[in-house]
Amino acid sequence: MRGVATRVGLAVAGAATVLATAGCGTVSGRNSVADAKSLVIGVNGDQPGLSSRTADGTYEGFDIDVARYIAGRLGATVTFRPVTSATRESMIQTGAVDLVVASYSITQDRKTKVAFAGSYYVAHQDILVRATDAPAIRDVHDLAGRRLCRVPGSVSFPRVREERGVDVRAQDAPGYTGCLEQLLGGRLDAVSTDDLILAGLAATSGAAGGTGKRLRIVNAPFSDEPYGIGIARGDLDGCTAVNQAITRMYQDGTAERLLRKWFTPVGLKVTTTVPQFEGCD
CATH class of the missing domain: 3.40.190.10 (Periplasmic binding protein-like II)
Structure with a gap:
């Protein structure tokens, strides 16, 4: 397995390549999230440890902290909106949300409907x-x-x-x-x-x-689940900006701190090196 420095370097290089080739980063009829002053981010409300809604209506969990970090790196305020596994694509496509951070595994089928930044973690x-x-x-x-x-x-x-x-x-x-x-x-x-x-x-x-x-x-994993951040297809500048934020999150130790905060208390071994990015397309 490659070291942190090597993988971070690859991620930064990949983000730079996308930025250089992106062209227009604005989605048809919508501004890029890279330029947004406020973001609506779709999140789950029923996944304790990842993203759950509390009794007072606020949200907490690893995905929530990741979403807040990324919005902060983009210089935007954030409003959370609930999504489900069945509504994530449509809410991105219609503009109901700007991003989705919701244990959203990157698959080839989903990439025909939305784009993904990241991944920001590979689960199993x-x-x-x-x-x-x-x-x-x-x-x-x-x-x-x-x-x-x-x-x-x-x-x-x-x-x-x-x-x-x-x-x-x-x-x-x-x-x-x-x-x-x-x-x-x-x-x-x-x-x-x-x-x-x-x-x-x-x-x-x-x-x-x-x-x-x-x-x-059971501790018998049988797949890799790269968690991506859902974003509208065509927003290449936004995807690149989110990738840069993810890279920074691993470089400055935030990712490791958040993973240990939410998952090591239950004995889950977490990976703290930056995942390989999928590329913005």
């Missing part, structure tokens, strides 16, 4: 089960015949049943907080999605410390 899909079921569920193939949570718009469920060919039974929930409630209530057998999301769910359930843990992460 894993499995969360009740502790009593952990001895019988040790990897993704052990989910065969079991009830697995399915969230509309998320790629996590199709990755298990279609890409991995595991014959699971779908149990629908509107979001991952709903998955957690059903798992704890015995209405489904497992939740499979990004390990950062699972770590937040486990912490919320009280599984993070002491004895008698109710939930357990």
